[in-house]
Amino acid sequence: MPPKRKSASAAAAYDDDDFEAPDLDDYEEYEEAIEDVSDEEMGGRRKKSRSARQSAGGLEAPSDSEVPEANMDFSKMVLKPDHHARPLWINPENGYIVLEAFSPIAEQAQDFLVAIAEPVSRPTYIHEYRLTSYSLYAAVSVGLEIDNILSVLNRLSKTELPQSTIDHIRESTKSFGKVKLVLKHNRYFIESEEAGILQRLLKDSIIRDARVFPSASTAGDAATRFLEDKAPKRDFELPGTKKPAAPGAANGSNDAEAAAQDGNGTATAAATAAAAVQEEDVLGMLLAKDDDRDATDDVLVHSFEIQAAKVEGIKKQCADINFPMLEEYDFRNDTSTKNLEMNLKPTTQIRPYQEKALSKMFGNGRARSGIIVLPCGAGKTLVGITAACTIRKSTLVLCTSAVSVQQWKQQFLMWSDLKANQIACFTSEEKLWFQGESGIVISTYTMLANNRKRAHQTAEFMRRLQSMEWGFLLLDEVHVVPANMFRRVLTNIAAHTKLGLTATLVREDEKIGDLNFLIGPKLYEANWMDLSSQGHIARVQCAEVWCPMTPEFYRAYANAETRRKQVLYTMNPNKFQACQFLIKYHEARGDKIIVFSDNVYALKAYATKLNKLFIYGGLNHHERTLILSQFQHNPNCSTIFLSKVGDTSLDLPEATCLIQISSHYGSRRQEAQRLGRILRAKRRNDEGFNAFFYSLVSKDTEEMYYSNKRQQFLVDQGYAFKVITKLPGIEETADLSFTTQREQQELLATVLAADAAALEETDLALTKVRFERGGSGSAAASGGSSGGSNSSLVVTAQRRQGNMASLSGGDTMAYMATRNR
């Protein structure tokens, strides 16, 4: 039943219980949101998305497969005499940049690279970046100038900057940042400092037709074709925080000096040389330039007005003719949109990386539209709230589920001085407007994008939403929303500034590029490993546990159709035992455990057998909240089972261990989002604390292939996945299920007898299933046999008899060579 499968997998992106009965048109759109598809589907999607990107206007980032094979013979490269002090290798062939992350000035170099290039891979010692049109567009939008980019790159590079790199940067940015779209006093203007550029734009018939000529009543404006305006002075300061310290040479020198002091001989020599590079004020020059960019009093800005209704078309046209417009909101001078008195509470302290991300957004006193990328659990919500407190206008927040709506509301109340009645939630269960002329509305994408007939109260709420002029539109989990749905939301809503928040700017269908066009460029992307080492997110041990299939299950697997194959490798008795063992082990350590299963049949079967609570799409909001609260507050409820409805946005700081038993094909995004559930662990700063992420994989099945693919995003962020082929201690553990052949055969018979509908049960709210509880919630608190070790299971070192393979870890570990791209 192919259509049904589509809708089933579509649930990956959303918790869509806000609607009574989504129709099939909606499924088509949800389907678009699915980033992770089987390989056959990928080919078609790639082609489709490539043409979509082309139509999105020339700012195309090549996919990996499109990057030309580089000539890797660099033997003729001439190194600069002090190359050891410079941390960058630049590949003249393909724009890839390699950073020596162990260099004393790596941190500063990293800040710079993140601003101009796409991070490809950032493990411990060597980072890889790629210069793309998108990344350069983003660099220009946050105020970096091309000459400065080239100059800093050259200073950091071990060789003279290759001419091909210079040409690439100049060529792809020559018209970037020259045109801005500004909404002032409710009128849209196209602005540029170069009148010639506006003249050139006006030669384009689509743009010319959208132009608004000043009327007689605005005769003053009519004196010239182009309105003249002074660029604003830079006066940005985040509320409740001190002004961001000017990044640059001072900091950089200190870091370099510190590194020089504690290094060994070679490191000291390198650091001394690095300090010499620092003396040239490598980054200071660039970043100071960034800060001062708009402080020039005498810059004249030319502009002309365009019709509000044609804004999207004009944006697209400008991008098509290679003049992508930057969107900026002069909120301080917008007197026609009502202010919203809101501030961060005095106790709210934003973290340095949050401040850095925000300074990219507000760097010149206006608000730039764009996307901020921070790891899961790093506090994107507070970044969004701080941005709202800076703009201080009515704000609309869109997220992916009703649970997140409540979490956003709670976070607004926690971090800002807003009162509850100034915040309205718009979900299937709540539709009360805020008090006062301005306020906050929090809703889901599906609520806003739904264009079917609505109940009276919902229609009335929508009418009010559409008639408002929003100062700020905050888009949470922005990577999962399909372009069509976005378009529908964006056409329905008039907003001055749009900020997209995400942890994983990846989609297998490569539609990420659409976001550049619809929202704006990526403004900032943080490094997961840095935040982890600074204690802002938890350290995690990742492991892939290989579970051999029992012969009976494997035989059935080999002969089964696709859907049943998935259930068979998830229900594999050896995987079940591994899961049961890990739960026991970690419960005994005092961990709180989430077991993830995409497959609802398996989710119910596991949870019921193990007497645990479970959450999936069939439960309503109240039922989910009830279970989550048990997990958070009841010491006897240490493990819950979650379907994909828990992939994103769940704030469960109690969780310290994840076990994944079934997942969505090769989804890199899902893997990262799931990991994100434990990155916020409350106990993350306890001494020696580690969170654990286990992926249980049935050996010699297609799951192995997908598993490898899924890990790539996290591997690129610097996570190392250990492969465990045998869990130490499992064999001595009593009371594991399905240990006898008879039990295993019964289990197999049940799976084979289950009708196709049961195996295909989806997470959609449409499938109304009554509230089933896996058990009383009393977790089996019996200390599982842990193999006698209190330390991490993954790195357990034990004294036991064994052969050479055992001694070298060869019987429980496997090593895999993986290729990042």
Ligand SMILES: Nc1ncnc2c1ncn2[C@@H]1O[C@H](COP(=O)(O)OP(=O)(O)OP(=O)(O)O)[C@@H](O)[C@H]1O
């Ligand atoms: N500056 C801060 N000071 C103290 N706590 C913070 C700060 N920023 C965020 N937090 C806390 O960190 C946790 C994670 O924040 P948040 O839920 O916003 O993460 P997120 O980035 O949205 O994650 P996800 O992508 O998983 O949804 C929350 O408990 C939040 O209260």
